[in-house]
Amino acid sequence: MALTGSLRRTGVALLAATALVALPVVGTEGWTGTSGVVAADHGSSRAWHGGWAASPQPPNARFAPKWSEQGFADHTVRQVVRVSTGGTTARIELSNRYGKTPLRITGATVARTDEGASVKPGSVRRLSFGKGRSVTIPAGGTAHSDGVPFRVGALESVTVTLYLAEATGPATFHSFASATSYRADGDHRYDRGGAAFKETSDSWYYLSGVELSGGPAGRRDAVGSGLDADNRYPDELAERFAAAGKPRSVLNHGIGGNQVTQDTVWAGEKGITRFKLDALSEPNVGTVVVLEGINDFGSSSWGDGSPEVSVEQLIEGHRSLIRQAHAKGVKVIGATLTPVKGSFYYTPVNEAKREAFNHWIRTSGEYDAVVDFDRALADPADPDRILPAYDSGDHLHPGDEGYRAMAEALDLNAF
The missing domain is CATH 3.40.50.1110 (SGNH hydrolase)
Known part of the structure; x- marks a missing residue:
């Protein structure tokens, strides 16, 4: 069946036996709620496309460490993801789909990834939400940050850092990330180095998308294998x-x-x-x-x-x-x-x-x-x-x- 207008669209999605994969296409796993949107770049006519995404899951104690069940309090969570296409402006999507109470994000940043929990010098950008530095996401809801100038190339890794000052309760997360996430006590969202991030997990927490706009940039990074290698199909x-x-x-x-x-x-x-x-x-x-x-x-x-x-x-x-x-x-x-x-x-x-x-x-x-x-x-x-x-x-x-x-x-x- 040919679908009318499909050539004008810019997205593709893949749903897998072990994974549900959404694959938007921009022109140029493993184991086989209410959706309220807040602070979504109000008034912007910018055309966004997906750079990276992960499906939210309810918290459970099946996986170690038990961060999803325990939640966070006065913690900074740093997460590394690889975008599949580039752009010149970025924003993030955060999910509280399975939260039982409102989720307070005290602050967030995005940066280019260096090694491990470190980020590249001069690349840290503060994210805002409806022009504010923090955002409260209702139980079952989703929030987008405002867009921030951030040039990123196809297949480049970016680091998203969330500071959670208040107790969150059990956390919406994604279990099998095949990627390392990092946690530190206190507020370390602007740290360039990774020394404060002494705990690790191979799941993602609250982060459900990175969206981009602007023309795609060229490929910048190399590919390995195994954990943190980005070798999923x-x-x-x-x-x-x-x-x-x-x-x-x-x-x-x-x-x-x-x-x-x-x-x-x-x-x-x-x-x-x-x-x-x-x-x-x-x-x-x-x-x-x-x-x-x-x-x-x-x-x-x-x-x-x-x-x-x-x-x-x-x-x-x-x-x-x-x-x-x-x-x-x-x-x-x-x-x-x-x-x-x-x-x-x-x-x-x-x-x-x-x-x-x-x-x-x-x-x-x-x-x-x-x-x-x-x-x-x-x-x-x-x-x-x-x-x-x-x-x-x-x-x-x-x-x-x-x-x-x-x-x-x-x-x-x-x-």
Whole structure:
């Protein structure tokens, strides 16, 4: 199906089995509320595009350290993210989606990342909210800072620092960041060095987006692997766009363990609920790539009483996602579920479900286009298993090379 006006849009979104990924496209994971907006750059006609994003999750004690459950009081939290496209003005989005009380942000800054918790000299910019230095976000709400002049290049890392003087209570967060966040006692939002930041976590807290405006700048940084390496498949896709000379915003809204059809305490609302809150709410999103469902089939092995999910139930969930995207004039690309043989998700019943669902993705014609991640990762000698070179080691999650193969399987012209 061709969607009217889709060529004029600047955004793409990806929804994954282990992650919900929003990918706005700007022209030139892992584990497979009310939305009130405050202080959103009042009166500005500036066109914003997403540079980076993460889906909020409710606080829980499943992950260490227990910052999300404990919250913060007289703490500075410093978080490093990589934007997939550049700009000359920046603002941040903060979420209190799962807060039970108003959240007071005493102050915030943005800077260019140096090493670890350090930032580059002369790059720290104070952020304001409706011209004020602080902001109170209502329970369930979202806030944007005002835009600040801040030139940043495609694939460059930026550091966002929040000072939380008052007790926050349990914190809205994003669990599997595959990135290091830092905490210090007291107010250190303007520190250039990282010495005060003695505690670390691999989750993100309150920060749910970095948005940019102005013309995209060129690529500036290099890519590694593993923790803090930005080698998720959306990162690899952003690198393909940049290498082709057309940087595009790739916003990874992944939530580890998330499902299409069922809510979970620790992995967030089901995909059909959060789709509009996360991917479809991004500015100028024009295409969505959906890879989600392996957790629906595999959750019965978690030992928490999760019910069995049928192929028909999962297909109906995907049809809901398709309808939601089309209702907003957004193109939607469906992805096949990747191999799981050898993992704790694998059973003959689950494999039959996976194969039946993938057949529907490939042949139904209900998605506007299809990307076959299953075949991109499969071992030719045993197609139900991930090729060893692509396997992270648990036979369920791809490693860095596997994520690269997934990004290569996507046709850039489809966006």
